[in-house]
């Protein structure tokens with residue numbers, strides 16, 4: 001997970017620096033948002049210090065929030081949009097409890113400013129299932145009892161599901177590596193491993209059956 | 212509505228013993244209103260089965276609402292003001308600037324500082340502010356001006372024992388246990404109370420004596436959801452959403468502080484993100500939040516931040532244990548003597564003698580325990596208080612006795628431990644881990660050395676009689692169970708559904724379970740591994756009451772006697788002719804005015820002396836055991852210990868749901884490994900501050916430190932209640948650190964006398980054998 005997270009947060013950092021070098025570096029990144037492209041021409045946009053209107057693309061719909069520039073994505077999701085499935089545990093990047101996806105990559109939403117997520121595709125735990133149909137990782141978490149108090153579960157599920165997106169056939173070690181940043185005080189790690197591997201297997205089986 | 216409280220009894224034949232090894236029956240008097248005993252799990256449909264959590268979908272989709280997720284209209288956000296000093300007098304508090312801050316709606320200073328204007332640890336809550344946003348509250352909190360007069364402090368346990376150490380508390384002649392300086396006690400005890408025999412004399416006359424001093428660190432609970440509440444004061448009453456493991460106790464404490472009737476306070480805990488003992492009390496947060504809400508006339512959310520959580524919400528006290536064991540040459544224990552002290556900061560409870568007092572059959576047992584007060588965050592009950600630390604010492608010394616005598620450590624335990632479950636657990640676990648292939652201590656060579664070790668657990672069957680619930684069946688056939696009991700993550704919600712489903716012959720997913728709300732019948736605190744054993748019997752009794760009434764309703768419809776009817780797969784069936792049946796729905800439609808509702812309270816354990824009148828909690832006759840085996844690989848170059856595998860064999864009376872029980876056991880083991888190898892609440896002795904009040908420097912075990920864990924669950928029937936259920940949360944974490952330490956000794960041939968077993972400690976222990 002560390003590599004992909006770095007991708008996103010580095011962009012945020014460079015944009016803040018606002019230098020020509022940053023713009024060059026940005027060109028290396030896969031996709032430029034409209035805002036970033038504009039920033040290259042006109043310099044970085046200025047926000048704040050008061051509340052700023054932002055359009056957040058969350059779980060397939062456009063949502064507008066009015067937040068101060070310092071607001072983290074986690075706080076915007078929870079306090080402004082009432083998407084409280086995303087948990088804040090340490091609020092400083094130590095536990096991955098707040099994991100969401102930005103453009104399909106897992107990030108710590110407590111370490112991401114809401115303004116940096118504007119215009120990007122944000123997926124939270126509330127948006128992982130398709131209607132009533134749970135994501136295979138969610139189903140497997142229930143079946144293998146990969147939860148106790150459940151407070152780490154949304155972050156854990158988002159990390160595990162992201163792993164399957166980039167590696168549909170992970171080994172046990174891949175799973176351990178992927179969730180190594182996700183802390184669980186109830187310590188349901190063994191069931192998380194089991195569930196993630198089971199979900200991968202099931203997804204593969206259903207893809208073979210479906211093709 | 213009926214309440215099953217009759218004191219009349221009837222004789223009943225109950226199954227007792229361990230399934231798969233010895234099952235027999237025994238006769239006991241049971242309360243006349245209790246249902247017939249449940250047969251063993253193999254004869255049941257839902258109870259004892261691996262039923263996935265009925266609320267799993269809510270949890271994995273983020274729909275489950277925890278206290279931190281509650282948002283009420285007009286809700287304010289609060290932030291506490293805490294002490295930056297480990298010991299100081301508050302000369303004055305000026306809240307004017309904070310109150311004048313934009314968005315601030317209320318400021319409250321805890322009353323206690325009027326009487327005693329002293330803070331005794333860094334991080335101690337003093338006041339709180341409430342504002343329209345968290346950011347505004349945070350800013351205003353910084354503007355509360357407190358004039359501090361710093362006082363001398365002591366945070367280190369050894370310095371605190373010195374005669375001239377700065378005092379944490381002034382002398383108090385009313386102390387129940389005498390205190391000298393910062394040292395309270397020692398208190399002398401023994402098995403279930405008084406010392407047995409004469410341990411010192413027996414030690415002097417024992418041919419074999421093992422004499423070690425062990426040290427264990429302070430551990431914090433580090434629950435992922437911090438402590439906190441959303442408090443909504445309404446004139447003369449209050450609704451408080453709380454992250455608590457004891458809704459009823461929380462309500463009672465608040466009622467007392469605010470001087471309003473308990474019935475006017477409602478505590479709601481639908482979901483809570485971990486407690487491990489730290490959330491049994493209301494703490495200053497509950498009081499602060501409700502005061503703020505009262506002042507502001509709006510609901511207030513006060514959730515602690517991580518730093519506050521790590522500093523002021525509780526911890527497992529440290530220990531220094533001087534343990535001496537005496538034995539005969541043929542391996543019979545003759546004496547156990549433990550002299551221990553430890554610090555829980557400004558709190559007590561640093562004893563660790565439970566295992567020494569209660570684990571082994573030994574004629575001479577004496578323990579002395581003392582609390583040392585320091586200027587550090589308060590202790591709180593933490594998953595089997597005193598026991599992981601006590602086992603770390605006792606179970607290593609037992610191994611040391613075995614080694615001295617040249618007896619196999621498990622054999623030595625067989626000689627001194629008559630508990631039938633543990634005997635069986637040793638046998639099963641030894642087979643699973645491959646004990647017979649275990650090498651001699653220190654026999655492994657090379658850089659990476661492996662070893663295996665075992666340790667065992669003891670915990671007690673606590674029972675709370677103030678555990679009640681109500682089961683309802685309405686005319687549409689909906690089945691509901693309600694109770695104030697909370698689910699701290701063990702899955703009690705699911706277990707309650709199973710109990711009701713078993714009794715009514717339905718699918719557990721069809722049972723509506725509403726818990727964690729004090730407007731329902733009282734539920735027990737979830738502490739002491741007593742929830743399942745306390746709340747499932749009334750659940751079954753109430754469900755049985757509903758069943759009885761339903762069969763009476765259905766009997767005329769099927770033209771049969773109620774005694775000849777059964778409930779299966781959602782239908783009322785004539786036992787002798789299953790083709791004659793109606794659905795439960797059809798029968799329910801014929802229920803009188805609206806619903807059948809039966810309320811039941813926990814009966815006393817069968818065949819057990821009743822608790823004294825007015826007492827609602829006590830201890831049952833049985834104990835819970837548990838034996839764990841660890842396999843470690845120690846890198847002698849770096850000193851790093853890796854736990855590769857743990858085999859855990861446990862008993863918890865009748866297992867209600869092996870799936871969720873195994874989760875608790877695995878969690879207990881991993882927490883135990885975390886305690887054994889990593890966790891250490893560190894205070895800077897010069898500044899008196901915690902240096903790791905976070906989750907990056909306070910290391911807890913993660914996926915990379917998780918070993919392979921194999922669990923074997925004993926099915927032990929004790930014939931004590933209508934469900935015969937017991938608890939597992941605490942036994943599961945008690946022996947782990949000791950088993951790892953014994954495995955390290957097996958790998959290296961040296962004893963690790965201090966926790967956590969960090970690489971530097973391993974390397975210095977290795978140096979002692981090399982030199």
Ligand code: FES
Pocket residue numbers: 087088089090091092093094095096097098099108109110111
């Ligand atoms: S809350 Fe974001 S990493 Fe811990």
Ligand code: FES
Pocket residue numbers: 147148149150151152153183184185186187188435484485700
């Ligand atoms: S399930 Fe409780 S923290 Fe992971």
